[in-house]
């Protein structure tokens with residue numbers, strides 16, 4: 233098809249030309265005396281993305297899921313007990329990963345579309361008077377349901393319960409798009425990847441570790457090899473990596489950091505908020521509900537839309553792809569067939585999203601959802617127009 237494909241899934245997101253250019257270069261000797269300049273440029277600026285001043289950041293040739301594993305094996309002893317909240321496919325998979333690695337996870341079950349319940353978390357931590365839980369697993373932005381959790385409120389619940397568990401936060405679809413206050417929220421491990429807010433291809437796993445969690449790394453008894461943070465820390469200190477880094481992606485990440493910090497993280501978050509409000513206005517105009525059950529928990533990086541009874545959301549996603557050249561996110565896990573997801577994160581703007589919403593409208597109409605063409609787009613434009 234002529235023209236540009238609309239990649240409107242919640243990651244990977246389109247890669248800006250500036251980042252494509254930054255990566256389009258020859259490989260380099262990662263053991264040369266020139267290489268540490270790149271390593272240092274990245275590792276010194278990554279913490280600014282999440283407002284981190286304690287601890288340090290790590291970058292692996294890997295992906296977000298790999299950082300789930302890295303976060304756990306570097307900080308826990310075999311069989312350690314964890315508390316987790318399940319409210320979507322990615323919180324489910326984080327739990328599955330922990331269990332597969334031999335950790336024992338108690339799960340607070342939450343209906344998909346809801347957010348982490350701070351009262352229940354506080355009660356569970358208070359009940360654990362012996363402090364058996366060594367960590368709390370929380371997905372900041374549940375990409376399956378389009379729900380953002382209030383990490384600061386979860387931290388406050390942990391503090392009220394005076395519980396010393398480490399706070400593990402999956403920020404794969406929030407970091408570098410939404411506000412993320414690593415220090416203020418008392419996050420101990422923050423997990424992300426390169427393919428969403430950083431606007432890069434997939435292939436980098438990024439892990440931020442607090443000073444408190446760094447102190448565990450030396451003594452945690454879990455087996456680890458590739459994801460062992462100790463050799464990574466030692467090599468990083470000198471500007472190198474223990475094994476061959478993803479050099480092209482590192483050049484991309486360095487430029488991505490420059491782009492994000494030029495815009496400013498508050499402005500990045502405000503841009504995502506403004507765009508999300510327009511998308512949500514379109515969804516409301518179509519008469520469709522969001523998977524996020526309350527407006528205050530709706531994500532600013534993606535919107536998960538519930539389709540009317542009797543229509544398979546996978547069908548809508550396929551019509552959109554085949555007829556209108558736009559990729560939308562399918563429903564995952566419990567909400568497969570019931571929702572589709574519109575990504576509005578990374579390198580995007582109002583006009584791109586207006587085109588995307590036009591594609592969604594046509595696909596919805598084709599699939600039998602009654603609507604008038606242009607009404608959702610119009611509602612979004614009313615929000616985005618600079619009056």
Ligand SMILES: Cc1ncc(COP(=O)(O)O)c(C=O)c1O
Pocket residue numbers: 243295296297298322371373374375402403404405425434
């Ligand atoms: C919230 C969340 N966590 C984890 C992952 C897994 O990351 P990756 O696909 O980079 O392994 C994703 C992927 O979409 C995600 O959205």
